[in-house]
Amino acid sequence: xxxxxxxxxxxxxxxxxxxxxxxxxxxxxxxxxxxxxxxxxxxxxxxxxxxxxxxxxxxxxxxxxxxxxxxxxxxxxxxxxxxxxxxxxxxxxxxxxxxxxxxxxxxxxxxxxxxxxxxxxxxxxxxxxxxxxxxxxxxxxxxxxxxxxxxxxxxxxxxxxxxxxxxxxxxxxxxxxxxxxxxxxxxxxxxxxxxxxxxxxxxxxxxxxxxxxxxxxxxxxxxxxxxxxxxxxxxxxxxxxxxxxxx
Amino acid sequence: xxxxxxxxxxxxxxxxxxxxxxxxxxxxxxxxxxxxxxxxxxxxxxxxxxxxxxxxxxxxxxxxxxxxxxxxxxxxxxxxxxxxxxxxxxxxxxxxxxxxxxxxxxxxxxxxxxxxxxxxxxxxxxxxxxxxxxxxxxxxxxxxxxxxxxxxxxxxxxxxxxxxxxxxxxxxxxxxxxxxxxxxxxxxxxxxxxxxxxxxxxxxxxxxxxxxxxxxxxxxxxxxxxxxxxxxxxxxxxxxxxxxxxxxxxxxxxxxxxxxxxxxxxxxxxxxxxxxxxxxxxxxxxxxxxxxxxxxxxxxxxxxxxxxxxxxxxxxxxxxxxxxxxxxxxxxxxxxxxxxxxxxxxxxxxxxxxxxxxxxxxxxxxxxxxxxxxxxxxxxxxxxxxxxxxxxxxxxxxxxxxxxxxxxxxxxxxx
Numbered sequence: 001x002x003x004x005x006x007x008x009x010x011x012x013x014x015x016x017x018x019x020x021x022x023x024x025x026x027x028x029x030x031x032x033x034x035x036x037x038x039x040x041x042x043x044x045x046x047x048x049x050x051x052x053x054x055x056x057x058x059x060x061x062x063x064x065x066x067x068x069x070x071x072x073x074x075x076x077x078x079x080x081x082x083x084x085x086x087x088x089x090x091x092x093x094x095x096x097x098x099x100x101x102x103x104x105x106x107x108x109x110x111x112x113x114x115x116x117x118x119x120x121x122x123x124x125x126x127x128x129x130x131x132x133x134x135x136x137x138x139x140x141x142x143x144x145x146x147x148x149x150x151x152x153x154x155x156x157x158x159x160x161x162x163x164x165x166x167x168x169x170x171x172x173x174x175x176x177x178x179x180x181x182x183x184x185x186x187x188x189x190x191x192x193x194x195x196x197x198x199x200x201x202x203x204x205x206x207x208x209x210x211x212x213x214x215x216x217x218x219x220x221x222x223x224x225x226x227x228x229x230x231x232x233x234x235x236x237x238x239x240x241x242x243x244x245x246x247x
Numbered sequence: 248x249x250x251x252x253x254x255x256x257x258x259x260x261x262x263x264x265x266x267x268x269x270x271x272x273x274x275x276x277x278x279x280x281x282x283x284x285x286x287x288x289x290x291x292x293x294x295x296x297x298x299x300x301x302x303x304x305x306x307x308x309x310x311x312x313x314x315x316x317x318x319x320x321x322x323x324x325x326x327x328x329x330x331x332x333x334x335x336x337x338x339x340x341x342x343x344x345x346x347x348x349x350x351x352x353x354x355x356x357x358x359x360x361x362x363x364x365x366x367x368x369x370x371x372x373x374x375x376x377x378x379x380x381x382x383x384x385x386x387x388x389x390x391x392x393x394x395x396x397x398x399x400x401x402x403x404x405x406x407x408x409x410x411x412x413x414x415x416x417x418x419x420x421x422x423x424x425x426x427x428x429x430x431x432x433x434x435x436x437x438x439x440x441x442x443x444x445x446x447x448x449x450x451x452x453x454x455x456x457x458x459x460x461x462x463x464x465x466x467x468x469x470x471x472x473x474x475x476x477x478x479x480x481x482x483x484x485x486x487x488x489x490x491x492x493x494x495x496x497x498x499x500x501x502x503x504x505x506x507x508x509x510x511x512x513x514x515x516x517x518x519x520x521x522x523x524x525x526x527x528x529x530x531x532x533x534x535x536x537x538x539x540x541x542x543x544x545x546x547x548x549x550x551x552x553x554x555x556x557x558x559x560x561x562x563x564x565x566x567x568x569x570x571x572x573x574x575x576x577x578x579x580x581x582x583x584x585x586x587x588x589x590x591x592x593x594x595x596x597x598x599x600x601x602x603x604x605x606x607x608x609x610x611x612x613x614x615x616x617x618x619x620x621x622x623x624x625x626x627x628x629x630x631x632x633x634x635x636x637x638x639x640x641x642x643x644x645x646x647x648x649x650x651x652x653x654x655x656x657x658x659x660x661x662x
Contacts, residue, residue, distance in 0.1 A: 042560045065642045069565045069662035082545050084491075089529075095566040095659065096515035097527035106515035108543035113503065114510045114529060118570035127503050127511070134499045136491035136541075187641040195637040199615040201564070201661070203641050226564040226643065226661055228618070228635065 037079040037139055037165055041071055043220035047209045048181060052079075052139070052167055055160040057152060059177070060169045062185025067205040067224045071185070072141060072169050073098055076110065079165075083138025086111040086131040090124025090144025111137070125151045128166070135162040146170035149177045156180070181212040188221060201226035254297040262295055279303055280363035286314045303361030308334030315358050321351050333359035376410075377471040378402035385424055385464035389456045392468065396456075399470040400448045407443075407475050414448065415441035416474035419455055422467035432462060439497040439537040441476025447498045454505055493541045497534055509533030512540070521620045522629070523645065523658055524568065566645065568659035575646065577655040583648060585614045585634055590657065613637045617648070633658075 036051030045051070052058050052075060062068040072087075076099075079085050087094075092114055099106045106112065113127050125147035131140050132155060140159075146168050147155060159166040168179070188204030195201050201224075208219040258275045265273030276287025278298035283306055287296035298306045307314075310333050312325060330336050336344075336359040344352045357363070378399040382391075400417075407413055417436040422429060434455040438447055452470070503511045509531040517527040576589040588610060617632035630650035637643045643661040648654070 040559065041562055063642075064567075064660050064662055065564070067562050067564065067662065069567060070562045073565050074562060080545065084540070084543070084545065092570050093567040093659070095523070095527070095568045096529045097517060097523075098565040099515040100517040100527055104517040104519075108514075108539055109545055110514070111540060112513045112515070112529065113507060114513050114531075116508045116510050123506065127507065130500060130503045134491065134496055136496055194641075195613045195615050195635060195643065197615070199618070199635040201635065201637065201643055203643075205562075223561045224564050225561055226635075 034163065037075060037082065039071060039075040040078045041074050041222060043207050043222040044071060044075075044183070047183065047207060047220055048212060052165045053181060054138070054163050054165045056165065056180035057156045057159060058165070058167045058181040058183070059146065059173060059179035060167065060183050060185065061146070061171065061173050063171065063187060065203075065205075065224070066185035066187050067207075067222060068169055068185045069094070069143070070224065071207075072143060072167070075167070076139070076141065077107075079139045080107045080109055084109045084111065084136060086113065086128075086137045086140045088112075088124045088128050088131070088140075088142045088144065089114045090121040090127075090142065092118050094143065121145050125155070129155055129158060132158040132162060132164055132166060135164070137164055139165045139167065141167045141169060143169045146172065146174040146177055148174050152177045152179070179211065182210040183212075184208045184210050199226070199228040255295070258295045258297055278306070280361050281365045282314070282358045282363040283307055283361050286310045289314060304337065307359060307361050308332065308337065310334075312336060312359075315355055317355050318351055321348060321355065324348070325355075375471045375473055376403050376406035376475075377469060378406075379467065379469045381467040382465055385466045387461075387464050389461065389465075392456055392465075393453060395468065396452045396470075397445060397449050399468070400445055400452065403470055403472050404443050404445070404448075407472055410475070412475035413441050413443040414438070414472045414474075415476035416472070417448065417452065418471045418473055419452060420469040420471065421456070421461065421465055422469070423461055423463040423465055425463040429466070430462060434458065437534070439493050439534040442494045444494050444498070447494055447501075450498060450501050454501065490544070491541050493537045496541060497537050504534060512536045521622065522631070523566065523633070564643070564661040566659050567662050569657065572647070572656035572658050575655050575657045577646070577648075583617070583632070585612055585636055585646065585655070587611050588636060588644075588646070588655075610638050613639075621650075 034054055036048075036053040038045050038051040060068055060071065076085050076087060087110060089112060094112075096106075099110070099112070101107060111131070113131065115121070115123060121144045124142055124144040128140055128142040128147075129151075131137060146152075152168075152174075155166055158164075173179075173182070184207070186206050186208070188206050194203060203224050204221050205224050206219050206221055254277045258277050261275045262273060265275075273294070274288040274290075275295045276284040276290070276298070277296070278284040278287055279300055280303050283298050283303040286307060287298055290296050312322065312331060312333060315333065317325070325336065336356060339356065341353060341356060344356045348355070380395050380399060403414065403417070415438070419434045419436065421432040421434070423432055424430075436448070436451045436455045438451060442448065500511065510529070512532050512534070513529040514532055514536065515527055516530045518525060520526055573590075577585045578587040580586040614634045614636045616634035618634075619630070619632050621628070621630040623629050631647040632650065633645065633647045635643065636646050645658045645660065647656055647658055649656065
């Protein structure tokens with residue numbers, strides 16, 4: 001048995017017992033590539049089986065009501081179980097209700113950065129850069145306008161340096177910007193049920209892998225739903241007496 | 248001591264307490280000075296030694312110089328000169344000791360004679376640890392403070408260190424000359440947790456000074472530490488996954504806090520009000536949220552990752568709320584149902600760079616509602632009819648009609 005295989009066996013035994021606490025001194029042993037973050041959304045996990053990769057820039061673009069923000073929330077929720085996550089809400093438009101857990105608070109390992117006033121979305125890339133630079137996060141998400149090509153180049157270098165997954169979620173890509181993985185969200189042609197009684201909404205949305213390695217080409221569909229649960233909060237023991245329809 | 252049965256009785260009680268606590272080799276030494284008591288605990292063959300009052304120098308005379316806390320070079324020099332016991336050092340004349348060995352030699356000579364001013368447990372000194380600096384002539388910019396502040400911080404930290412404390416809150420008092428005479432401008436500095444890191448404190452102080460301009464020329468500055476915390480040296484646990492250091496994280500993100508304020512670290516909190524804008528809020532935690540963030544350990548950080556399971560095919564939409572509701576034009580039908588909506592092109596730019604993904608002006612709608620919400624009478628009251636409005640190509644927005652004015656507003660959209 002070669003020394004390399006011995007070392008791998010020893011490392012896996014140590015990791016099994018002590019997790020990430022046992023790490024070789026940087027530069028003394030080859031780094032094992034850590035897997036990316038899966039979203040828990042079937043269409044996305046089929047398109048990018050390895051998840052949102054570390055040490056790379058992933059770009060999600062898409063129009064309003066295409067489910068891009070919902071996918072970001074799913075990703076943050078899934079990744080929050082594995083690592084600390086930073087989310088830059090550059091446009092100050094994320095509604096906090098969607099980010100609260102069952103206890104009424106966002107998870108303690110989620111760091112959300114928001115500008116003090118609207119109209120400062122362009123500073124989001126700079127804040128994401130500072131967060132990446134700390135190396136304290138496994139995943140950094142920039143929700144807002146996509147950074148310029150030069151900024152994105154610098155952000156990719158930082159993600160690679162700090163072994164962080166960096167995701168940009170923007171309505172559209174900036175000219176000349178290059179990402180390692182790129183997904184495009186769009187509203188689906190056919191409605192499942194559209195807008196229904198009580199404000200319930202169901203519609204299909206399409207996701208296409210525009211760029212990426214190891215992923216599957218083509219487009220996948222996912223179903224977007226909206227249940228207006230926040231309008232009233234009937235306790236569990238009481239029936240929901242909302243009217244079937246208002247006229 | 249006498250009330251408790253004398254030195255020997257206290258010593259025996261201390262020894263018994265140490266044995267009960269699980270220290271079988273504990274030794275007790277009682278003397279009038281720290282150095283003699285420390286020497287007494289090192290005496291072989293006895294677990295309890297009481298040095299009579301006034302006999303410290305005599306007791307130390309035959310003890311080795313090893314019991315004295317000396318600099319290595321001084322210890323080596325004394326050894327080369329053949330001095331082995333405290334008595335041999337104590338017999339030298341102080342003038343010779345000072346001439347040959349300097350201040351360190353005199354301090355050692357005093358200890359060898361049983362003259363020890365140190366306290367085993369020193370009570371807190373009265374008064375706030377503080378440091379001052381005066382400027383003559385007065386300075387008009389804060390730039391020179393970059394060079395003055397580190398010195399003041401060092402002085403305050405050194406003073407606190409003597410009390411085994413580190414700064415938890417600092418107060419900067421700027422003495423300025425105004426048209427009405429001298430005035431004081433106090434500014435608070437509070438790190439994420441008590442820290443003695445001079446870089447973090449200097450950055451925070453500099454930020455506090457530059458927060459707002461001076462009211463006049465600066466004639467002096469005073470740095471106080473009104474609140475101190477216990478100095479902690481966290482034991483590193485080799486079996487815990489590495490976590491970010493709060494002080495280092497705070498220092499690294501100081502520029503972000505400086506630019507975006509406390510909102511640079513926010514968390515979502517659900518309040519449960521009915522209005523979408525009040526149902527939940529982003530709580531700006533600022534630097535106070537750093538320690539809870541670093542203390543958090545992701546639940547499955549060490550757990551083996553699950554296999555390639557495919558997730559759900561259904562995704563709940565998230566609301567994106569505009570920073571402030573935007574007025575829109577709506578053509579109403581029966582029961583004030585919105586039949587067509589115009590987001591008003593001139594204002595669509597304010598929705599962000601993705602305005603092209605919003606529906607074109609005046610489109611026919613599918614609308615569900617109204618959801619009537621009223622309340623907040625103590626703040627002037629509000630009465631709104633909320634509608635969920637979908638465009639034919641699948642865009643879903645949240646609108647409301649203000650009952651008081653009859654105006655329509657876009658609250659946000661779902662994505």
